[in-house]
Amino acid sequence: LIGxxxxxxxxxxxxxxxxxxxxxxxxxxxxQRGWRLxxxxxxxxxxxxxxKPFLLKYLQQASRSAGxxxxxxxxxxxxxxxxxxxxxxxxxxxxxxxxxxxxxxRSSKRQLFLFPGGIExxxxxxxxxxxxxxxxxxxxxxxSHTLEAMEEYAIFLVTNRGQNVRPLNKNEYILDVATEAESxxxxxxxxxxxxxxxxxxxxENELCVAMQYNQxxxxxxxxxxxxxxHGKVSNQQFHQISKLAALQHRAKDIIYTPSIxxxxxxxxxxxxxxxxxxxxxxxxxxxxxxxxxxxxHQARAQFLGKIxxxxxxxxxxxxxxxxxxxxxx
Numbered sequence: 001l002i003g004x005x006x007x008x009x010x011x012x013x014x015x016x017x018x019x020x021x022x023x024x025x026x027x028x029x030x031x032q033r034g035w036r037l038x039x040x041x042x043x044x045x046x047x048x049x050x051x052k053p054f055l056l057k058y059l060q061q062a063s064r065s066a067g068x069x070x071x072x073x074x075x076x077x078x079x080x081x082x083x084x085x086x087x088x089x090x091x092x093x094x095x096x097x098x099x100x101x102x103x104x105x106r107s108s109k110r111q112l113f114l115f116p117g118g119i120e121x122x123x124x125x126x127x128x129x130x131x132x133x134x135x136x137x138x139x140x141x142x143x144s145h146t147l148e149a150m151e152e153y154a155i156f157l158v159t160n161r162g163q164n165v166r167p168l169n170k171n172e173y174i175l176d177v178a179t180e181a182e183s184x185x186x187x188x189x190x191x192x193x194x195x196x197x198x199x200x201x202x203x204e205n206e207l208c209v210a211m212q213y214n215q216x217x218x219x220x221x222x223x224x225x226x227x228x229x230h231g232k233v234s235n236q237q238f239h240q241i242s243k244l245a246a247l248q249h250r251a252k253d254i255i256y257t258p259s260i261x262x263x264x265x266x267x268x269x270x271x272x273x274x275x276x277x278x279x280x281x282x283x284x285x286x287x288x289x290x291x292x293x294x295x296x297h298q299a300r301a302q303f304l305g306k307i308x309x310x311x312x313x314x315x316x317x318x319x320x321x322x323x324x325x326x327x328x329x
Contacts, residue, residue: 002045010051012041017058035073036103042080043127044090056081076107083128090128092176095183102127111174113138113155113192117214119207121192125174131155132170138192143205152196159185167195203301213251213300216307220244223268225307233274239283241271244306246287250299255292257285 002008016038023031047055059081062074084090094102101109111125113134121141123134139150155168157177168177174190181188194215202208219225226241233241245266249258258266260277263284272280291299 002041009045010048012045013038013047013051013055016041017055031070032105033103035070035077036105039073039077039080039107039127040094040099040102042077042084044084046081046084046089052085073105080128083130087128087130087171087173090173090176092173092179094175095179098175098179109175111178111190113190115192115207115211115214117210117217119210119214125178127175129174130170131168131172131174131177134174135170135192142208142211143202144208146199149199152194152199154193154195156191156193157181158189158191161185161187162189165191201304203304206297209297209300209304213304216304217248220307221265221268223270226268226271233271238275239287240306241267242280242283243287243291244303245280245284246291247294247299247303247306249284249288250291250294251296251303253296255288257281257288 002012016034019034020031020038023034025031046052056078059074059078062068063071063078065071068074098109101107108124108126110122111134113121113123115121121138123137125134134155135150135153139145139153144150157166157168158164159166159181177190178188192211194212201212216225245258245263248266249262258281260281263277263280264272267280291302294302
């Protein structure tokens with residue numbers, strides 16, 4: 001009803017505040033349940049601009065009064081309300097599991113986010129966490145602290161066994177997305193990808209290097225990042241390709257010389273055919289001697305650094321989504 005009739009929002013807030021003020025109910029959990037209901041309300045619906053300063057003042061006093069019993073949830077209500085004014089408020093009603101959790105005083109869950117290469121990261125998602133906040137947290141973990149760097153990443157919802165991919169708006173609430181996804185596909189996943197490549201590659205953070213390496217690698221192996229002059233491979237390019245193959249091998253923490261079969265996986269098929277397989281083995285062997293002292297992280301970093309400069313302006317790494325239907329809203 002509150003969602004349908006906006007005038008009822010202020011009425012609902014006022015009724016709740018009345019119940020929370022000097023609550024004299026004989027039921028011991030009356031006030032606590034009232035605060036939890038207010039917590040839900042502030043996550044979904046904004047009050048009027050007229051009531052806003054008074055409501056915020058009430059919440060601030062409750063959260064900062066010395067010895068107050070409900071300081072924590074009052075502060076959480078204040079944060080919810082501010083986010084509701086900023087991002088519009090939650091849209092999808094909480095499912096039974098989330099509602100039970102909120103009424104039991106639990107306001108967060110751990111959500112799995114998948115990086116390229118199968119790297120997993122769990123992020124603590126609160127009732128009003130939006131996509132932008134998750135991007136910021138994951139970027140900080142990768143050592144990317146600038147706004148320009150963060151703008152180059154996005155979160156994607158993947159459903160239907162990987163056949164449907166939807167990029168999330170940065171203002172979307174993660175729990176709204178999860179609730180809707182669970183009703184359609186209980187096996188949904190959420191991916192974190194770099195989608196714009198204007199900022200320089202960074203090599204000092206291991207997670208950042210692994211993420212970018214795993215995202216770029218499929219494109220490289222398909223031959224999408226190689227530029228040939230009139231379809232010919234120069235001697236210098238043969239050595240460059242061999243070095244990149246050796247670095248891929250070392251990135252797996254392997255020190256022995258790669259086999260012909262392994263090299264056929266490391267080298268794009270159109271390029272692998274440009275010279276006899278044994279010649280590739282000979283060249284890769286020479287480079288393996290150079291890369292053996294490297295750690296897998298250093299090998300990945302060097303691989304990224306040697307990708308042809310003209311290809312570092314990639315705007316969308318389609319290798320992550322080449323088999324999917326990508327839906328933009």
